[in-house]
Amino acid sequence: MLKLTWRNTVRHPLRAALTILGMAVAVLAFCLLRTVVAAWYSGVNAASPARLVTRNAISLIFPLPIAYLPKIQAIPGIEGVAYGNWFGGVYIDERHFFPTFAVDVRRYLPIYPEYVMREDQKLAFIQDRRGAAVGRSLAIRYGFKVGDPLVLKGTIYPGEWPFIIRAIYDGAEPNTDESRLFFHWDYLNETLKKQGSSRADNVGWYLIKVARPESAPLVAAQVDALFKNSLAETLTETEQAFALGFVSMTSAILLAIQVVSWVVIGVILVVLANTMAMSARERQGEYAVLKTMGFKARHLAGLIFGESLILALAGGLVGEALTFPAVHFFKSQLGQYFRVFPLTRATLALGLAVALAVGLLAALLPSVRASRVSIAEALRKVG
Numbered sequence: 001m002l003k004l005t006w007r008n009t010v011r012h013p014l015r016a017a018l019t020i021l022g023m024a025v026a027v028l029a030f031c032l033l034r035t036v037v038a039a040w041y042s043g044v045n046a047a048s049p050a051r052l053v054t055r056n057a058i059s060l061i062f063p064l065p066i067a068y069l070p071k072i073q074a075i076p077g078i079e080g081v082a083y084g085n086w087f088g089g090v091y092i093d094e095r096h097f098f099p100t101f102a103v104d105v106r107r108y109l110p111i112y113p114e115y116v117m118r119e120d121q122k123l124a125f126i127q128d129r130r131g132a133a134v135g136r137s138l139a140i141r142y143g144f145k146v147g148d149p150l151v152l153k154g155t156i157y158p159g160e161w162p163f164i165i166r167a168i169y170d171g172a173e174p175n176t177d178e179s180r181l182f183f184h185w186d187y188l189n190e191t192l193k194k195q196g197s198s199r200a201d202n203v204g205w206y207l208i209k210v211a212r213p214e215s216a217p218l219v220a221a222q223v224d225a226l227f228k229n230s231l232a233e234t235l236t237e238t239e240q241a242f243a244l245g246f247v248s249m250t251s252a253i254l255l256a257i258q259v260v261s262w263v264v265i266g267v268i269l270v271v272l273a274n275t276m277a278m279s280a281r282e283r284q285g286e287y288a289v290l291k292t293m294g295f296k297a298r299h300l301a302g303l304i305f306g307e308s309l310i311l312a313l314a315g316g317l318v319g320e321a322l323t324f325p326a327v328h329f330f331k332s333q334l335g336q337y338f339r340v341f342p343l344t345r346a347t348l349a350l351g352l353a354v355a356l357a358v359g360l361l362a363a364l365l366p367s368v369r370a371s372r373v374s375i376a377e378a379l380r381k382v383g
């Protein structure tokens with residue numbers, strides 16, 4: 001049966017090759033689209049349950065006073081508090097954009113152990129008020145080295161902002177974002193004070209690390225209650241919920257991508273089903289002869305299902321093999337849009353499972369027709 005199934009599969013090499021190629025392209029597209037969705041959720045998946053984010057209850061664009069810091073620190077169950085601002089500057093021009101944050105470095109780094117730096121670089125970064133730290137992928141992208149000068153053009157905070165790269169951090173986990181730049185919040189705040197800006201002594205958010213993740217809801221409620229009815233009320237939520245809020249803004253796009261990924265699979269299902277139907281019609285006389293030799297309906301169904309699964313599996317494996325260089329290409333070319341582009345085992349497993357499912361469904365109707373073929377009627381059509 002295996003030998004006969006293989007002979008049937010390679011009987012028309014061009015047809016088989018085109019079918020495998022079509023399946024490979026469909027699986028490649030499916031895996032890429034699912035990887036795009038996973039990249040969108042990478043920040044949510046990387047969030048820690050032990051971290052909370054406190055922002056202005058109206059919107060993230062409204063600041064919070066730095067005077068809130070000692071009051072938040074006094075709440076029981078909190079291990080550490082840091083703060084920061086979204087800087088929003090650009091490097092060279094708008095085409096060279098990457099996330100830039102002004103943070104309280106001494107407080108921020110202990111809360112984020114996933115940002116790994118050499119100790120000497122970390123010390124130099126902490127001691128230099130104009131120092132900056134960049135991620136490894138960002139350093140590779142622009143050729144940054146420790147000690148290089150860097151000038152950002154402010155958008156939210158106008159003007160030119162000079163920095164010295166003092167550290168390059170690596171991600172402790174594969175989904176850690178290595179495309180960010182961090183610098184001292186004090187440097188930003190002191191510059192704003194010199195300019196007489198009303199934005200001085202304000203932060204964009206507070207980052208809170210709790211001692212126990214299960215105490216996070218209670219701590220969040222206490223923080224918000226502390227500033228209720230103030231001029232700047234707060235909204236405190238888990239880091240995961242905070243990241244999910246940004247993802248939800250593009251939920252329609254994500255839904256469209258997921259729908260398209262399944263539409264691609266539907267199209268290749270129709271193509272493979274048509275291929276198997278053509279093969280079954282061409283071999284009706286052969287199936288009749290096999291029946292006269294004692295082959296049962298289950299044997300004929302096994303031949304058709306076997307051929308369909310071989311084509312689907314071959315296409316699925318080729319498609320997944322092509323996914324690796326495709327993901328690498330997208331990551332290198334679109335790194336400024338997708339900070340993390342994770343090709344997970346779950347995506348690969350789903351792609352292969354979908355290919356096998358397509359193979360089974362495509363062979364279902366042709367196998368039923370072949371098993372019901374009448375010997376006399378099929379032999380009458382031969383020749």
